[in-house]
Amino acid sequence: MTDKLDIILNLNGRDHSIRVEPRKTLVDAIREDCGLTGTHIGCEHGVCGACTVILDGETVRSCLMFAVQAQGKTIRTVEGLADGKTLHPLQRAFMAHHGLQCGFCTPGFLMLAANTLEQHPDIDDEELREVLSSNLCRCTGYQNVVKAVRAAADEMRNPAKNPAN
């Protein structure tokens, strides 16, 4: 019914020229049109946070935006976290501290946590729990997610402790 629009999405520093209907959500465009399937879709109505990406430096639910609205913005997804073959400290910490089981919620938690630690490297436990309450996980019971993010925060502030260095 509605015409498709030609837009460019900038994902992890790379432009993707795509043609989408206005009703296409950002997360669907990222997955289906740009082929980056690391960002997951859970509830599609803003409740679970599986689709969290970083848009112009802020976390957003990518199921609650239309792709056309993300033109001209920089978008970061989980695919952009690692530096080549070197995993991001958060990714390593999630493995080390069992911050994931099935992994469905993990990309959302990683982007939520990455943005939070970039903005507030010295975040205290209470604030951290408050931010992490944004997303849902059906497996871990959250404690190990909190532990993993805490460990990554400590490592990022004090890189000497990084076993990979």
Next chain:
Amino acid sequence: MVPATMKPAPFHYHAPRTVAEAVTLLAQVAPEDGRVLAGGQSLVPTMAFRLARPRHLVDINGIDELKRLVVEDGRLCIGAGVRHAAFHRPVVPGPLGQLLSEVVRHIAHHPIRTRGTFCGSIAHADPASEWCAVAAALDAEMVAISTRGTRVIPAVDFFQGIMTTALADDELLAEVRLPTLRAGVRVGFAEFNRRAGDFAVAMAVAIYGVQDGVIAESRLAVGGAEASPRRIDAAEYALRGGAPTRNTFELAAELVARALDPLEDNQNTAGYRRDVARAMVRRALEQAEQKAGA
């Protein structure tokens, strides 16, 4: 049949750059179920469920003149482009900035607050919206613009029921104005919800000034309990002239409980909501007092 996926129905997308363009577009598309798209944090979920199937969306995110957040003539003017997250830190010195920065933490979660707007909450008028309760408590003024002109709607006339407001289909809520509060005024906010970030079962906003040891002026509003948030006159009246102590607060809370006609749903009976509202009023009043003493 239930669709296998939740996808919004097709619509035409418009991205005006000015308020004038936006209201001209609204005048054209409102008769065909054209709507404003602000933060999308309430509209897009309802579209995903296909509870809403607007044929046109007028996206106001690209309109710079709506991003204003300034104090003018003793009022904080909040443009339709101002997002919830703007209030994480006090936007004005004094009690108003403090109140808004406390209230905002109760609205959804951080990644929703980066998109959702203050005016979107007011226009959406969910009974459990925190900003709507604040707007009722402070007798906010809503500035509505259409091709027919501009009008200013006071909060008492604006909220007309569950997700129902005085806005006409072709009107843009361009700005909401809140009176700034003088230094020394005490503010408190309390709400109860089942999980962090959920919509509240009930909430209370308490604002009062103390002179010579007694409450001289008071504003007390309840949200979430009824179809629309409102100030409760009987309780405000009872507060005035009383000492800011537990007895006074309990009397006010009881008067609120008696004045309410609470909503019922499958999780909350009217009686339960009334009890929660009573407790929230007392907590909001006490919190205001504790902060003043701190």
